[in-house]
Amino acid sequence: MFEFLKDKTALYIEDEVDVLRNISELLSQFFRTFHTASDGEEGYRIFKEEHIDVLLVDIELPKMNGIELIKKIRKTHKDLPVVVISAYTKTDYLLDSIELHLDKYIVKPLTSRKIHGMLEILNQDFMEEGVIPCGNSVVFNEKNNSVDFDSMVQPLTRKEAAFLKILCRKKIVSYDEITALWEDDIPSENAIRSFIKHLRKKLPENFLKNRNSIGYYVEDI
Secondary structure (H helix, E strand, O other): OOOOOOOOEEEEEOOOHHHHHHHHHHHHHHOOEEEEEOOHHHHHHHHHHOOOOEEEEOOOOOOOOHHHHHHHHHOOOOOOOEEEEEOOOOHHHHHHHHHOOOOEEEEOOOOHHHHHHHHHHHHHHHHHOOEEEOOOOOEEEOOOOEEEEOOEEEEOOHHHHHHHHHHHHHOEEOHHHHHHOOOOOOOOHHHHHHHHHHHHOOOOOOOOEEEOOOEEEOOOO
């Protein structure tokens, strides 16, 4: 369940200590990494220092409120999934949230039904965007043929994208599947080695492994 969230990094900003602790314990099991902050400035610092895939934020925060924080982040990250979790239902906050293109506005208190609904929406967002987790913090973006890791985005050729699509879904690409990437031609061993060599330069070190009897694979960690 929620397989498209399991390799994502979330940031949750909440100034109520008990709420922050309780919700973090619950939500952290659905994400690879789960950062927390207790005020807007600390949250913004963490956001700039870490690669954040999902932002969960309260509105009434010390030092910088949630609306101000989201506006700053939206200047550079227009498509970042953002969920507001707040006890406030003021009309001006709700109007601001519409302009900020939130994925969801959740009114406290949080219930299991609300949390489940939020996770479903986030999971669906990543799935619809063609963002495929590949293990080891690597993400293949099927929509724009790129690979993303350590806050870096590497463009892929058509063959590389086809290879990564198989790899991320199956965690292995057989030699027959590699050969099929050339479609109307049969590649030489040198051509395949050259292809893999160039692709490895776009991936983390030691990410793509091979075994003679299997093909190329990535460990699902």
